[in-house]
Amino acid sequence: MRALSAIAPLALLSACTVGPDYKAPPATASVATARGNFVRAQDAAFTPAPGLARWWESLGDPTLDGLVQDALAHSPDIDVAQARIRQAMAQLSARKADRMPSVSANGAYLHAEAPSLGGSGGSDSSLEFYNLGLNASWEVDLFGGSRRQLEQSRATLGARQADLADVQVSLSAQVAQAYVNLRDVQARVALNARSIALQEQALGLTRQRFERGAASALDIERLQAQLDNTRAQAQPLAADVDAYLDQLALLTGREPGALDAQLATAAPIPLPPAQVAIGDPASLVAHRPDIRAAERSLAASTAAIGVSEAKRLPRLNFLGLLGLGGTSPGDVFDVDKLTALGAPMLTWSFLDFGRGAAGVRQSEAERDQAEAQYRKAVLAALQDAETSLSRFGKARLQVASLARAEQSAGRSATLNNQRVTAGTSSLIDQLDIERQRLTAAIALSQGTAALTNSYVAVQKSLGLGWSEEPASARAETAQQ
Template sequence: MAEHRTRRLIAVMMAPMLLAGCMVGPDFAPPDPQLPETSFNGDAGVAVSDARLPPPTDPTWWAVFRDPVLTGLEHRVADANLDVRTATIRLAESRFQRGVTAAAEFPSINGDAKYTRELYSQNGIISLLGGLLGPSASGGIPITPINDYNVGFDASWELDLWGKVRRQVEAADAQVDQAEDQRRDALVSSLAELARDYIQLRGVQTQIGIANDNLKVDRDILQLAQQRQEHGVQNGLDVENAAAQVESIRAQLPTLEQQESQYINALSLLLDQPPGALRAALGRPRAIPLAPPRIPLGIPSELARRRPDIRAAETQLHAATANIGVAVGAFYPSVQLNGTVGLDALDYTNLWKGSSLQYMVGPSVSLPIFAGGRLKKTLELRDAQQQEAAIFYHKTVLQAWHDVVNALVSRRLEQTRRARLKSQADHSRQALILARARYNDGVAEFVTVLDAERSLLQAEQQYATSTMNVSLNVVQLFKALGGGWEETFPDPPVVVSTVR
């Protein structure tokens, strides 16, 4: 019989430990991104394997442009960009919130100390004692003030029998991972935005250079027309047409200079600088950064691990799945262990004696019986939120796939267009040389020279714009591939306590 009681006692003691391994609700399984294993889009997206090329997630992908100014600016983004710094703060917030959530797994212990001086009313409940004490108390019971000293602590601990708290911690862990990937996404986007603004700045400066070069040519043509007029070879019409062409090109410069200033200011904003702060560093024109002919793509199915927005969508789905377990756990009984231990005495000299000890300890069970449908509707809400997160994940993966394919197609077609524009510019330049020679020989009309010059200006501007677009498409491709993805994060910001 004694052995049987011992087994029952052990079973009772082990039951909470066994139940502690139970977690209600669905377990999260990483979704299948359903991305291809070979190429993004046929021949346009064949995976590249070249040891000389950086991996798609190389954090310094902009080095392929071989522009030291761009490289110097990119190295400042992680520390200076306000969006990245905000995402860093949010990451720290998610970690702090995770700590708050995880605290529910441990007992809560509070210490307290209390002193009161009390005086009971003679006309209150004390007056009922007069009848019990007999005639001797007919004159009333003498009441004097008393002191009450009390020190001790109380503790409570809710047993996580159904895993509700662990599901809350699981959701908080997923939210920390989501905040990490959101910071990565902010960094990837900021790096790409800075590269785009920088390339566009160099494109505008190239356009300004083209306009100035053509302005010099048109001034030479105007001077030639004036000389021929002075010698009576031509009339004043040629001079006026040449002068109009000069003013037409000069009129383009203010718009281009305005765009130059705007891109410099955009770069200053990305690096937390006031307007014009980078004028000295960026005002001197440089050539448009050119990308290499080959770009590492990697395997399309790995895109789900490289793109921070896809990873963030997956962790959002993970958190939504864990929250279903939290909602399911609310249907189960809640078991809490409570205890209070303290010393109580009317005289301070007796407070620390063993006879002043008092305590209260015992479990409490709370079972939801009726909540007006709140628990059921909460569970239905969490189910709907999980379905929404699953759709958002699928859309994010599909959007990433589209981004890569669109960038590949744009880059390939723009490279073809750029080659043709270069050929057009070469022919236009040769046509202008021939037109000027024939005009000098008096066998061609002046309008032929003007048309040739306008064609050359247009071809050179289109070629410069196409060169800029090729580099912009490369930046977009690196961003679509998740380039700039980081492994480590900076230290969390210093938190200044406001507790007084």
């Protein structure tokens, strides 16, 4: 009891917690957040309303919706991120358990033979001992090292949850871009086939004219080279179709070829909505998952400083023993044979030649690194958003120009067809104009795909594509 009274003042120190308290991340990009808008969001399509979590639904393509949902449910990347969350939750549970007493049971039987003390004529003596007992140990958290470990584990769990959200953002964008590229290539495969057919027809007519002496061999060679070049484009386009089909299969957790039948039929490229909600820089910093992950990593590294500092200070452990036993088996059931022992133990590695101080400095450097990584994540996210917004606005202008060019080519084909009917233009000229019209259509398809992909890039840069956990799920996680 006197020993416990001497240790009691030290136990009162368990209310202390060494190390810095984490409050908030450093203020970064304060000019952008105070301004309240993105500087590159000059296009009339942008609105300051908060963006949609399920932004792909705004493209109005049910097939794409299904692919994104399949990817979010079955992608190996999602499984990896969820496994890391479970690891962090298990670590958090272990940290909580470390703060509780540890109790173990034991049983022992001892048999010893000893020679007689009376010399060679005496008989040997033997000893048997039986024991059943409980051992207990508990480390008092004098300086808050265990509390800092628990704080560190909670922050690490938050970082892993943000990593999962970041995977969801990237995955939904990758699926959408692969799908858009697939539809673009499929459209260009069809347009290329039509262009080949027109050029073959033009080459045939030119050969007929050559036989009549109305065309030169140079005309034939020129058209033949043009046809060969167009044919040469068909095989890479077909390979691109296969590549995008396999990419979509991988993203949705399937084997190559699994989506061939489902996506073999060409479909129009989905178009962005007329109005695009982009929020503001402050909401981007608050909700983009990679920024949240960096912020939680900063909180974890801040708590790690307290863990390192606590290792330099005294540690107080309480050891306890309860046992029943004696020289006969029945003694383990006799309460009169009860043995009880309690032993507080204070340890302090005060002479470590600077190892403890070096550990603290290392933790502080890691905290500084995490803080720099957080600032970098914020600035990189803003740069990503501004670049994506600028490219989307420019892509809209480009598509408008390409659409006008394709419409002009169509009108030219219609007008020249009237001249062919009137006998003032040849069919070969009409075929060449139709080929130019197809060339304009191919450029428009590529421009449309670039526009939709730039829209996808905007959503990714804003950190959209994930949703908050339900309140019940968050509460369950906090109790882990």
